[in-house]
Amino acid sequence: MRDEKKTKRQLIEELSLLRRGLTELKRHETECNRTEEASQQANSLLAATIESTADGILVVDRQGKVVIFNQKFLALWRIPESLAARRDDEVLLDHVLGLLRDPDGFIEKVKQLYSQPEADSYDVLEFKDGRVFERFSQPQRLGERIVGRVWSFRDVTKSKRAEEALSESEARFKELYDMAPVGYHEYDASGRITLVNQTDLDMLGYSREEMIGQYIWKINRDEVAREQVLAKLAGKLPPGRQLERTYRRKDGTFFPVLIEDRLITDERGKIKGIRCTIQDITGRKRIEAETETLAEIGRLIGSTLDIDEVYERFAGEIRKLIPFDRLAINLCNLHDDTVSISYVLGSDISGRMRGGSFPLSGTMIGEVIHTRTGLLFNPQNADEVVARFPAFSTTFQAGMHSMISIPLISRDEVIGVLNFRSGKIDAYTEQNLHLAERIGAQIAGAIANAQLFTDLKKAENSLRESEGRFRALFEQAAVGVAEIDMNTGRFLTVNRR
Incomplete structure (x- = not known):
């Protein structure tokens, strides 16, 4: 046979070639095993990751087919294991779309990214059950x-809720x-305003931009403020603490304020600035002044029973x-439904002079006497006056455009009316009306007492005049007249006859 004719040398060479082939085959098998092991290790590492x-x-993949997912993905989207095992992308998509508030927007974003495979993406998904996911995407x-x-999907519901709660809390704060009942501002170590609330701005009439950076003493009228x-x-x-100061508004007017200061310090205790609360005490000051003036009115009118002195003393206050x-x-003349004009100070009005009288109709x-209630009337034109009070047109024509009338009530009886008139349009407010009612309540009793005293004096004078006339007739009688005590027979009085 042919193989049998091979020399020993040839056999050795062939054996060597075979051995090398086996070695190469073994090496290739080893490399394949290593590659498979490496592949398994890589897959294991990827899965673990x-x-x-x-x-x-x-x-x-590029066609949108599912390649791999983790258990967290299934849990977040609440996908059953049986559904996930099918790896049917259309089935999975139908499932997730039913959970979203905006499924159309979700699909639109997916289509956009598939048409732009190199694009990265981030957006937020809102679920029907209130959950919120962040969605990240990038090409593989x-x-x-x-x-x-x-x-990549991340559940950020808690952080979003916390962020919203914080935002709401910040907005409420x-x-x-800003709408606190007191003004608030801070200024730095140089005295420049760094923070201010809306109440403070409203008090002073500045915008926030105008206030920030302004020296604090610029709004203080007191000369020693800067020092x-x-x-x-x-x-x-x-x-x-509880400092009373006078502040200057943007328009140049002044108003009283009550200030509380607090130092702002750093961690080492160094003064960085001062924060202040400011309370507008215009109302308090007004009430104090009103109370003081009313007390003075009470003192003045209580010191005399002369009706004219009562009028003159309280009018100035x-x-x-x-x-x-x-x-x-x-003063009321209820027997004939008229009033007498007992006192007038200021402008004259035809037919409304002191000492005169006029009908109430x-x-x-x-109306004030009938309702026993104060009345504020700021007519805008003569037609409005005539329509409501036809007999009052002379007052309006005399230039009186703002009016307050207050019933004077003493011992539960209306004894008269206190009237304020001004030539300014809309000069009076409800605040003026309430104050006028306080004044009326205070002076009504004094006027009633003074009027009673005046009536008594008139009656006394009338009695004296009557007695004088009787005595004159008694003395000038044409016959003798005598008054005799019947018990003693003694003469008590005799005339010249």
Whole structure:
């Protein structure tokens, strides 16, 4: 045979070749085993990696077919294992779309990314059950080639809720801060305003931009304000408590305020600035002034029973509280449904002079007496006056455009009316009306007492006059007249006859 004719040398060479072939085959088998092992290790590492992440991971190929996903993805999207095992992308898509508030927007985004395979993406998904996911997506590359897309889903419901709660809390705090019943501002170590609330801005009439950066003493009328502020910032003067100051508004007007200071310090105790609360005490000051003036009115009118002195004394004090061009007091004549004009100070009005009288019908005074209630009337034109109080047109024609009338009630009886008149349009407010009612309540008793005293004096004078006339007749009688005590027979009185 042919093989049998081979020489020993040839056999050795063939054996050597076979051995080398076997060795190469063994080496190739080993490399294949190593490659498979490496592949298994890589797959194991990939699986461990995507399973260990807190995000839900889904990988699809260029056609959108499912390649791999982790358990977190199934849990987040609440996909049953049986459904996931089918790896049917259409079935999975139908399932997730039913969970979303905006399924059409979800699909639109997916289509957009599939048409732009190189694009990265981030958006937020809202679920019907209130959950919120962040969605990340980027292409999967194999070398320079894009072979699929990786989707990452993260449940951020708690953080979103916390963020919304924080945002709402900040909004509430800002509203409470800005709309607080007191003004609030802070200024730095140089005295420049760094923070201010809306109440403070409303008090002063500035915008926030105008206030920030302004020196705090610029809004303070007191000349020593700058020195005091700098002394506090230097630690030479303690912060103030319940300090009364006068502030200047943007329009140049002044108003009283009550200030509370607090130092702002750093961690080492160094003064960085001062924060202040500011309360507008205009109302308090007004009430104090009103109370003081009313007390003075009470003292003045209580010191005399002369009706004219009562009028003169309180009229001067009333002007401090309520401005007027005419002040009048009418006393009731209920027997003939008229009022007498007992006192007038200020402008004259035809037919409404002191000492005169007029009927109540068709007048503002008549309504006040009838209702026993104060009345504020700011007519805009003569037609409005005529329509409501036909007999009152002369007052309006005399230039009186704002009017207050208050019933004077003593011992539960309306004895008269206190009237304020002003030539200014809309000069009076409800506040003026309430104050006028307080004045009326205070002076009604004094006027009633003074009027009673005047009536008694008139009666006394009338009695004396009557007695004088009787005595004159007695003395001038044509016959003798005598008054005799019947018990004793003694003469008590005899005339000249």
